[in-house]
Amino acid sequence: MRKTIRCLLVYLVLCIGISTAFSQGLTPPSNVTAMDTPNDDGSSITIKWEAAPERSSISGYQILRRIAGGGLEEIGALLPAGTTTYVDSSIEKGSAYAYVVRAVTETEATVDSEETAPAKGTGELFHTGKIPLFIAMILFSAGIVWNIYYARSGKEIFVRRIPGLEAVDEAIGRATEMGRSILYSLGLGRVEEVPTIASMTILGQVARRTADYETPLHVPCRDPIVTNVVREVVRTSYLDEGRPDAYNEDNIFFLTESQFAYAAGVAGIMTREKPAAIFLQGQFFAESLILAETGNSIGAIQIAGTDSEHQLPFFIASCDYTLIGEELYAASAYLSREPMLLGSLRGQDWGKFLIFVLMILGVVLELAGVNWITTLLQRVS
Amino acid sequence: MRRQVPLILCFVFGIVMIFTQFSPHSVSQTLYQEVISWALIISPFALVLATTTLIQTHVTRIRRRTEHWQYSFLVFVGIITMVVIGVPFGPQNQVFEWFYTHVQVPMDATMFSLLAFFIASAAYRAFRARTFEASLLLITALIVMMGNVPVGDLIWNTVLSWLPLEDGASGARQWILNNPNLSARRGIILGVSLGVISQSIRIILGIERTYLGGGD
Amino acid sequence: MDRRFVYILVALAVIIPMLFRVNLPVSVSEPTQKLYDYIEALPSDSTIILAFDYGPSSLAELNPMAKSLLRQCFDNDVRVIALTLYPDGTTLASTLIQEIAEEKGAVDGEDYVFLGFRPGATQVILGMGSDISSVFETDYSGKATTEIPMMKDITNYAQISLLIDLASGSSTEVWITYANVQYNLQIAAGVTGVIISQMYPYLQTGQLVGLISGILGAAEYERLIDVPAKGMLWINIESFVHLLIVGLVVAGNIIFFNQRRREE
Numbered sequence: 011m012r013k014t015i016r017c018l019l020v021y022l023v024l025c026i027g028i029s030t031a032f033s034q035g036l037t038p039p040s041n042v043t044a045m046d047t048p049n050d051d052g053s054s055i056t057i058k059w060e061a062a063p064e065r066s067s068i069s070g071y072q073i074l075r076r077i078a079g080g081g082l083e084e085i086g087a088l089l090p091a092g093t094t095t096y097v098d099s100s101i102e103k104g105s106a107y108a109y110v111v112r113a114v115t116e117t118e119a120t121v122d123s124e125e126t127a128p129a130k131g132t133g134e135l136f137h138t139g140k141i142p143l144f145i146a147m148i149l150f151s152a153g154i155v156w157n158i159y160y161a162r163s164g165k166e167i168f169v170r171r172i173p174g175l176e177a178v179d180e181a182i183g184r185a186t187e188m189g190r191s192i193l194y195s196l197g198l199g200r201v202e203e204v205p206t207i208a209s210m211t212i213l214g215q216v217a218r219r220t221a222d223y224e225t226p227l228h229v230p231c232r233d234p235i236v237t238n239v240v241r242e243v244v245r246t247s248y249l250d251e252g253r254p255d256a257y258n259e260d261n262i263f264f265l266t267e268s269q270f271a272y273a274a275g276v277a278g279i280m281t282r283e284k285p286a287a288i289f290l291q292g293q294f295f296a297e298s299l300i301l302a303e304t305g306n307s308i309g310a311i312q313i314a315g316t317d318s319e320h321q322l323p324f325f326i327a328s329c330d331y332t333l334i335g336e337e338l339y340a341a342s343a344y345l346s347r348e349p350m351l352l353g354s355l356r357g358q359d360w361g362k363f364l365i366f367v368l369m370i371l372g373v374v375l376e377l378a379g380v381n382w383i384t385t386l387l388q389r390v391s
Numbered sequence: 392m393r394r395q396v397p398l399i400l401c402f403v404f405g406i407v408m409i410f411t412q413f414s415p416h417s418v419s420q421t422l423y424q425e426v427i428s429w430a431l432i433i434s435p436f437a438l439v440l441a442t443t444t445l446i447q448t449h450v451t452r453i454r455r456r457t458e459h460w461q462y463s464f465l466v467f468v469g470i471i472t473m474v475v476i477g478v479p480f481g482p483q484n485q486v487f488e489w490f491y492t493h494v495q496v497p498m499d500a501t502m503f504s505l506l507a508f509f510i511a512s513a514a515y516r517a518f519r520a521r522t523f524e525a526s527l528l529l530i531t532a533l534i535v536m537m538g539n540v541p542v543g544d545l546i547w548n549t550v551l552s553w554l555p556l557e558d559g560a561s562g563a564r565q566w567i568l569n570n571p572n573l574s575a576r577r578g579i580i581l582g583v584s585l586g587v588i589s590q591s592i593r594i595i596l597g598i599e600r601t602y603l604g605g606g607d
Numbered sequence: 608m609d610r611r612f613v614y615i616l617v618a619l620a621v622i623i624p625m626l627f628r629v630n631l632p633v634s635v636s637e638p639t640q641k642l643y644d645y646i647e648a649l650p651s652d653s654t655i656i657l658a659f660d661y662g663p664s665s666l667a668e669l670n671p672m673a674k675s676l677l678r679q680c681f682d683n684d685v686r687v688i689a690l691t692l693y694p695d696g697t698t699l700a701s702t703l704i705q706e707i708a709e710e711k712g713a714v715d716g717e718d719y720v721f722l723g724f725r726p727g728a729t730q731v732i733l734g735m736g737s738d739i740s741s742v743f744e745t746d747y748s749g750k751a752t753t754e755i756p757m758m759k760d761i762t763n764y765a766q767i768s769l770l771i772d773l774a775s776g777s778s779t780e781v782w783i784t785y786a787n788v789q790y791n792l793q794i795a796a797g798v799t800g801v802i803i804s805q806m807y808p809y810l811q812t813g814q815l816v817g818l819i820s821g822i823l824g825a826a827e828y829e830r831l832i833d834v835p836a837k838g839m840l841w842i843n844i845e846s847f848v849h850l851l852i853v854g855l856v857v858a859g860n861i862i863f864f865n866q867r868r869r870e871e
Contacts, residue, residue, distance in 0.1 A: 051417040103417070133416040140413050147409075150585075154592050202430070204587045207594065207602050214601040234441035235433070242604025260451060264444040268695075270502035270664045282459070295776055296506065296664075296801045303509040307610065317583040319576055320805040327517035335579045336586030342599065350598050358589040365581060424733075431727045482697060483748075491698045496663035499695075503664035506801070507848060511617045512610040515855040519863050529860070533853055539800075539823055541631035542846035561634055573807050580808070 036121045037062070039071065039111040044126040047097060052133030054099040057109045059123065061094050072112040072120075073098065077105055078128065088114065106130050142386055149364070154357030161353025169352060174313050174331035175344045181311045182219045185286035191226040192216070193285040195276055195301065197292030197316065198269060201235040204339075205317045209292035210236075210243050211342035212315070216289060217247035221256055229262040230279060232272045237264040273297035277304040290314040290329070291338065294321045302328035315341065398597040405595035445470075531567060538564020613855060620851040624844045631843050638810055639827040642795045642817025643679070645769065651684035653768040654761060658782065659703075662695035665775035665799050671825035671838035672797040673703055673773055679832050681711035681718060686757050688767070690722040690743070692731060692778055697724045701747055715748075716755045723747035728778065732785040736764050736792075764792040769816070773797045779806065783814050797824065 039059040047054040062068045070088040073096050085098060101107055106128035113121050161167055185192050194213055199206035213229070220227040227244065231237040241262045248257035265275040277300055280288065288305040290298070290312065298314075298321040305312045306328045314325035315333030325332045333341060336358070343351035372383040404426065411423040449463035476487045520526040537543030543560030556562060593599035635643075649655070657676060661669050680687050691700050704721050713719055722743040725731045734742040739761060740752040752758050760766060770792055772779045779796045786792040793816050798806055800821030809815040819828055822845055825838030 049415050051415050051420050053417070133418075135414055135416050135419075137413055137415050144413055150588060151592055154589055155596070158593075158596075158598065204590050204594075207599070208590055211599060211601040234437050234444050237444055238440065239602060239604065243601055246601075246604050260448070263448045264441055267441065268499070269662070270499045274498075274502050296503065296799070299509045299513060300502065300505055303513055306513075317586070319579045319583065320802050322579070324513065327513040336582040339583075339586035339590045342601065351593065354589050354593050354598070358585050361585050361588075362582070365585075427727075427730055427733075431730060434726055483701075488698055491663075492702075495695075496666070496699070499662060499664035500667060504667075507621070508614045508617050511848070511852050511855060512613045514852050515613055515859050518856045518859065520860055521863075529856065533856065536849050536853055539821075540846040540849045541633045541823075541826075541842060542850060544634060545631060559634075561636060565636060568804060568807055569811070572804050573811060576804065577808060 036067065036113060036115055036119060038121045039113050039123040042109065042111050042123040042126050044107065044109045044129040046129060046132045049134055049137045049139055050131075052103050052131040053101065054097050055101055055107060055109075055129050055131050057096045057098065057111065057126070059094055059111050061092065062113065067115045067117075068113045069116045070114045071096075072114055074110040074112055074122075076108045076110075076125070082110060101131050103131055103133075150357075150361045153360040153364075154354050157357035157360070158350050158353040161349040161356070164349070167349070167352045167356055169340070169344060169355060172333065172337055172340065172344055174315065174333045174337065175341055177311070177313055177331050178216060178345065179219065181287035181289075181313055182216065182223060182225060184311055186223040186225045188286045190286035191228055191283055192220060192287045192289070193276075193280065193283070193305075193310075194227060194229045194289040195292070196229070196231060196236060196240065197290065197294045198232050198272065198297070199236075199293035200233050201239055203293060205293045206233075206236060208339050208342065209315075210240060212289070212291050212338075212345065213240065214243050214247050215342070215345040217244040218251050221248040221251035221253040224253070224256050226258070227261060228279065228283065228285065230265040230272075230276050231263065232265060232267060232269075234264045234267075237262060269295065269297055270300075273300045276301055280304045280308055280310070284308050285310055288312045290316075290325065291333070291341075292316065294318050294325075299324040299328065305329070394600065394603055397603055398600065402595055402597060405591070442470075531571070534560065535564045535567055538562075538567075616851055616855070617848060620847045621844055624847045628840075629843050629846075630839070631846055633823075633826045633830050633839065633842065635827045635831060636820070636824070638815075638818035638820065639824050639831070640817075642771070642819060643828065643831045645793075645795065645816050646676075646679055646683065646685065649683065649685050649768050652686065654686045654688060654757070654766060655680065656767055656770040657687050657689045658770065658772045658774075658778070659689060659691040659696045659700035660693055660772055660778035661775035661799075662693055663699060666699055667837075667841065668799045668822050668825065669773045669775065669797060670699070670703060671822070671836055671841070672819050672828060673700075674707055674836065675825065675828040675832050675834065675838070676771060676797070677704065677707040677719075678711065678834055681707065681713045682832075684718075685768075686717075687719040688722060688739075688758075688761070689719065691724045692728040692781075694724050694726075697747065716750070717757050720752075720755050720757060721747045722752070728781050729785060732782060733789070736786065736790040738763055764790045767792060769793045769795060771795045771797065774802070775799045776802075779809070779815075783809055787814055795819075 039062065042057065042059040044055055044057045046052070047056045057073060068091050070091055071093055072088055073085050074082045075085055075098065076082050085100060086096065089096060098107070098109075107130075108128045109126045111123040113123075182192060194216060196206055196209045196213070199209070217227060229240055229244070231240060241259055244262060245254075245257050245259070248254055266272050280301075281304065285308075288310045290301055290305075291314070294301075294316050295318065298316070298318075302312060302314060302325055312329035313331045313333075314329040315338040316322065316325065317335050317338055319335060322332065322334060340355055343355050368383065372387070375381065375383055407422065408426065411419045445466065449466050452460045452463045473487070473490065476484060476490070480487065482488075482491075514532070518525075518529045518532055520529050537546065538560040543564075547559040547563075558565070590599065594602075646655070657673070659673065677687065679685075689700055689704055691697055701721055704719060707713070708715065708719060723746065725742055731742055740758070743752050745751055746755060764786060770782060770786060772782050772794065774796060775798070779794070779798065782794055787794045794814065795817040796806055796815055797819035798821070800823075803820040806815060806818050806820075810818050819825060822838060822841045826842035829835050829838045
């Protein structure tokens, strides 16, 4: 019995000794693989290996690569211990590369892994990580397009009342009665920005009414390209209303590109011309309150609209009516009553409904400990 | 024809640019970069257009002797001075820097600082406890305003120390920004994003075409 | 009340505390602390990008932040690549960097570099993701970027530990969309008071590692690095303006309720 215990003790000591010796020694990195990086343009290869044991003396890894027929060359800097992946972005497309992962100790001793099979970088045609986003885009676009064609067939579409847009006629009428002008600012947006395009559409509708009433319309612009497009938009509205003679190109002018110089210019026009109605529609930043408060001080009726949600509080405080966020985009449909445009609003609501459902479902499932919706949405980003 | 060509271009480029976002392939990415570079070329044209439009506007004002036409001369003085110094000698030239530091900086900063006055007058006028919702807005605004400055914490800790809130006005402000503010903002952002997508589809499909102006 | 009366009161609330300096205790908010801790934790010889995306109109709020950040980086041997997406920002950024570099003995090209401005924000951000020197062939003073000693080991965002965007507009969103989402670059921001609330969604999602909010944030940062400067001064003055506005709102409501009672 005593002999057996002694044997067992010796065996135990030996086991501990051997395992300690091996864990502190240098084992080559294992399971090293090299493969084309997924969802890229083919300009990189990803190398993976297994982490070294916790108590090993490895202080870092050096990646070496071999192009077919060539020698091994070091690439990149020494990677810290604990790294298990490296993306080689310095490859030539079409060439095959084999890799070796070299483990380096604090005493600068090294040991190499086995060489991987050669790998090539290949560009993927479709990013598989973006499939959920693609499906969402197709669904949402299909909803809008379907509703546009639904509206085209002549079916009635309900759109809720938007007080800011109802007041457009009132504002123009008031300016006409008072014999004063109307000032329209498209904000700081460039021509390619969607809120600027939305604002141009509203301006087109406003210009139709000013053409009818022969009310002067002033449009100071911040972007020279916007100035020229706006001239075309307003001219077309006056032509459509049969009043080309009333159109005055000089009233639509480029002021300056500088944000606060623009604010100073528009505020100056407000105090000198004293327009009876002011439209602030488009993209605005810190200058929003300067414009809105100056307009307020001259007693003009002000209708603002922006998708810059951080400027909304200023407009709400200083203007008579404010189009909040998406109402700016609904304005063209609302004012023109064009069935196809109204249809797109209905499609937009479908999208919103889908998001509501996803949100509620996500919260309920998350509370129940199921998190696949959250995981799916994280993948989309 | 004048309308068809831009509409076709808009449709083709709109669809192609959407698909480049889903394809990491080098062909698609090169195309994306190329189109972006084309867009950059527009910038110099915009500069020419800006100068021409500005000169036209102010020459017309001087010629017609419209109200305050004398100020149009100042525009030309400004442009000529900065071009004469800036173009040959560059922005690091001492005279250019002097104009920048002693003319542009104070003028821009003055316009920006007007916000302090306008915020005060707008707040005075807008924050009235007319209804329950307006009262809620008023209280929230007061907490955020006080939480934004150190004196808020000082007052909170002196007057409202009996409240079970440890972090004072700044903690309350942080909570408001993190919770009610963020939820409302997200709601608006979602609506705006859907509006942008819907507007973009209308533009790509040629349904929304006011921006093209007139002509068939 | 006539609005001009309100304006006079605001002017007085700014001028009087300037004459009698007051020092109120500033407590540090979590987003500011996070950014400070992040920079403190960076190993020496790390490189960050500091984007001066603002013009002269916002320098009162953003310059104090820039100065504090540069002081902290130079003290911790963190190298700084400065640039701007605003043409108006070049002169102010260049002057400010030189001032702090002189104060801290930082060397141009070794401890910091100012790359200046290039047009087309989106293209600049995307281009730097592939190769910084392809977008900025030279620095602001005209030296070839590849010849600058501290840029020798830097090709693109892969070698950058953090980008801090000092912004008065929507540039932070553009950096997040292109540099963070596409290249995984860590981003923090210092912004003007007007756009603070715009940044909170990104802070909550972790797309911003930290945030310096307006002049209050600037004062908090000065407290963290223990160099009280303009931020501390302005925030004390701002305290009085806020108190005035609160007083005006309360007075406005008293007048409003009195009028309503009389009408009834």
